[in-house]
Amino acid sequence: MTKIILREIAHSRAGDKSDTSNISVIPYEYKHYGLIKEQVTAQRVKEHFEGICFGKVTRYELDVMGALNFVLEEALDGGNTRSLRVDGYGKSLSAYMLTLEVDIPGRGSNRIAVVTAL
Numbered sequence: 001m002t003k004i005i006l007r008e009i010a011h012s013r014a015g016d017k018s019d020t021s022n023i024s025v026i027p028y029e030y031k032h033y034g035l036i037k038e039q040v041t042a043q044r045v046k047e048h049f050e051g052i053c054f055g056k057v058t059r060y061e062l063d064v065m066g067a068l069n070f071v072l073e074e075a076l077d078g079g080n081t082r083s084l085r086v087d088g089y090g091k092s093l094s095a096y097m098l099t100l101e102v103d104i105p106g107r108g109s110n111r112i113a114v115v116t117a118l
Helices: 030-039 042-048 092-097 110-117
Strands: 002-005 010-017 020-027 057-062 067-072 101-104
Touching: 010 092, 020 030, 020 092, 030 067, 030 101, 042 057, 042 067, 042 092
Parallel strands: none
Antiparallel strands: 002 101, 010 020, 020 067, 057 067
8 A cells, every 4th residue: 555645636625604614525536436435534534634623524425426525613713704814714624635645555656656755
């Protein structure tokens, strides 16, 4: 197994409503959906967002689409109109989600090895 960051095999989008952030994880290729579904759990996401998300993390599986959606409660410091954060909407949280490490079978490509080393 080779450790890579999630952005090597997936992209993400984020939305918000008040103090809740909604973050999707969508693999570039459906063949990686099972791997992502197995490793990117609500608990791992909660741990990854420690110090940012103070509430519950719920994962929704969209098997037909091959995507996961995570709802992070109490993650936006009160929401855009109340927060003093630079990114009150939490759009940057989708980029942070993609820094989560996952294990992928095989040795990986040179591109993955270089990005992981950065």
